[in-house]
Amino acid sequence: MTDTERHTKLLYWTGVALGPLAWGINLQGIYTLAHFSCESTRFSGAIMSAVLAGIALAGTAISARAVRRGAGAEWSDAHGGGPRTFMAWLGVGSGVLFALVIADQLAASLLISPCLR
Template sequence: MTAADGHSRLLYWAGVALGPIAWGINLQGVYVLAHFSCEQIRISGAIMSAALAIVALAGTVISARAVRRGAGAEWADARGGGPRTFMAWLGVGSGVLFALVIANQFAASLMISPCLR
C-alpha cells in the first residue's frame, strides 16, 4: 500500500468520521455554553453550531468527490472497489444526516431558553 493509496482511502471515510465527530463536539459544546448563555446572551453557540454543520457537510462533499473520482477505478481494480464505494456513499448519507441533526439542535437552542432548568 502506497502513501497515495492510503490517502485516497481516507477520503472515502471522511463523511463517516467527520459527521459524528462534529455532532459530538456540538452536543457537548451546547451543554457547556448553556450555563453561560443563561447569565448573558451570547451567540457563540450559534456560531459553533453553524461551523460544525459546515464541517459535517464538508465530510459529505469529500466522500461524494471520492465516489465520483473512484467510479472508473471500480472496473480497473481487480478486487472490485465495491466496499470503498459503499463506504463513500455511507459517508455521504452520514454527513448529511449529522448536518441535519446539528441544524435541529441549533434550532432548538434558538427557541428554548437555556435558563429553563
C-alpha cells in the first residue's frame, strides 16, 4: 500500500467518522453545560453546537470530494471502485444527517430553559 492510497483511505474514513463524532461530543457537551447554563445565561452551548455542526458538514464536504475523485477511479480501477464510492456516499449522508441532529439539539437548547429540572 502506497502513501497515496493510505492518505485517500484516511480521507474516506474521516468523512464517515466526523458526523457521528461531532454529534457525540455535542450531546455530552450540552448535558455537561446544562448545569452551568442555569446559573448564568451564556451561549456557550449554542456556540459549541454551531461549531460542531460545521465540523459535521466539513465531513460531508470531505466525503463529497471523495465521491468526485472516485468517479474517475471507477474507470481506471480494476475492481470498479464500488466500495470506496459507497463509503463516500455514506459519509455524505451521515454528515448531513448528523448536522441536522445537531441543529435540532441546538434549537432545543435555545428554546427550553436548562433550569427546568
